[in-house]
Amino acid sequence: MDIIDLTLEIDESIQVFPDSPKVNILQWSNFDNHKYASEVLFSSTHVGTHVDAPYHFQKDGITVEKIPLNRLVINENIKVLKIEKEDNEKIEVNDIRDHNIIKNDTILINTNWVLNRALDKYFNKNPGLSEAAAKFLAEAEINLVGIDGPSIDPAIDHDFNAHRIFGANDIPIIENLINLDRLLNKKFTLVALPLKLKNCSGSPVRAFAIMG
Numbered sequence: 001m002d003i004i005d006l007t008l009e010i011d012e013s014i015q016v017f018p019d020s021p022k023v024n025i026l027q028w029s030n031f032d033n034h035k036y037a038s039e040v041l042f043s044s045t046h047v048g049t050h051v052d053a054p055y056h057f058q059k060d061g062i063t064v065e066k067i068p069l070n071r072l073v074i075n076e077n078i079k080v081l082k083i084e085k086e087d088n089e090k091i092e093v094n095d096i097r098d099h100n101i102i103k104n105d106t107i108l109i110n111t112n113w114v115l116n117r118a119l120d121k122y123f124n125k126n127p128g129l130s131e132a133a134a135k136f137l138a139e140a141e142i143n144l145v146g147i148d149g150p151s152i153d154p155a156i157d158h159d160f161n162a163h164r165i166f167g168a169n170d171i172p173i174i175e176n177l178i179n180l181d182r183l184l185n186k187k188f189t190l191v192a193l194p195l196k197l198k199n200c201s202g203s204p205v206r207a208f209a210i211m212g
Contacts, residue, residue, distance in 0.1 A: 006177045006192070006207040007049040008117070015122055017150065020044045045202045049176045051194045052152075056201040057160060058167030064203045065196045067172050071143055072205075075189040078106045080180055085111055085127035088156050093136045103141040106190060110180035113149035117176075128154035134162035138169040146174035146192075146207075174207065183209055 008014065012023050024042040031037060045064075046052065051072070054061025083095045091109065101107065109129075116122045126149045129137070134152070137145060145152060145166060152173050153162045166173055174192055189210040194203030 002211040004179050004182050004188075004209045004211065006179050006190075006209060007205065008114075008176050008178055010043070010048045010204065014048055015117065015150075016044060016047055018123055020046065023047060043204075045197060045200050045204070046175075048204050049174070049178070049192075049207050050202050050204045051192060052163065052167075052173040052175065052202045053200070054167040054170050054172065056167060056173075057163040061167045061170065063198070064194050064200045065198050067194070069193075071172060072192050072194070073189070074106045074143065077102075077104055077143070078108065078188070078190055080108045080110055080183045080185075082110045082181070082184055085113075087121060087125040087127075088154060089127045090130040090154050090157075091127060091133050092130050093133050096133060096136065101137065101140050101142065104143045105140070106144045107137060107142055107146070108177065108180055108183070108190075109145070109147040110184065111147065111149055112181065113147075114176070114178050123150050124155050126150055126155045128152055128157065129162040130154070131157075131161040131165070134165040138165050138171060141169075142171060144172050144174065146177050146180075148177045148180045150176055174205065177207060179209075187212060 026040040028040045029038045053064040055063045192205045192207035
């Protein structure tokens with residue numbers, strides 16, 4: 001079975017969204033004193049590769065544990081769109097219009113911005129969907145949208161318009177994906193499963209593609 005990992009590794013050095021808490025992983029027990037190892041994890045629920053539930057920006061939206069699993073394990077109608085943009089650029093309707101997007105499609109946007117994840121600009125200059133492009137996808141009634149950057153919104157959109165549009169239309173978002181360039185023009189099953197965190201707005205996911 002050929003599996004491609006789409007998930008960032010989480011450790012204490014991982015970049016986090018501005019004003020979010022840094023990740024702390026504390027040793028809680030050890031083999032010398034307790035005969036077993038365990039850790040304490042302190043982190044935002046929106047760290048690394050993660051899913052945003054509609055509730056993230058929609059007060060009456062569903063929380064992460066209520067996202068149906070068949071929207072997160074997908075083996076058909078997946079489209080990977082290669083759309084490379086520079087610092088602070090928006091992905092516009094014209095960038096996505098010609099990809100024959102239809103109802104229930106899962107849209108993964110390969111910008112290659114994830115290659116900047118070690119740089120300061122990763123979180124403050126990232127490209128993302130314009131408000132019009134987000135409306136275009138929401139009106140198409142897509143299943144899910146994912147991107148290989150830290151936010152579905154461009155960094156210059158401080159109103160988080162794409163988040164709000166997808167939340168209002170019950171469309172989950174996956175952010176900080178990796179290796180989408182390896183999925184271009186390929187057939188695969190997408191798996192992106194969050195923790196079952198009750199009443200939460202998001203969760204880290206282990207995302208991967210099963211090829212073929």
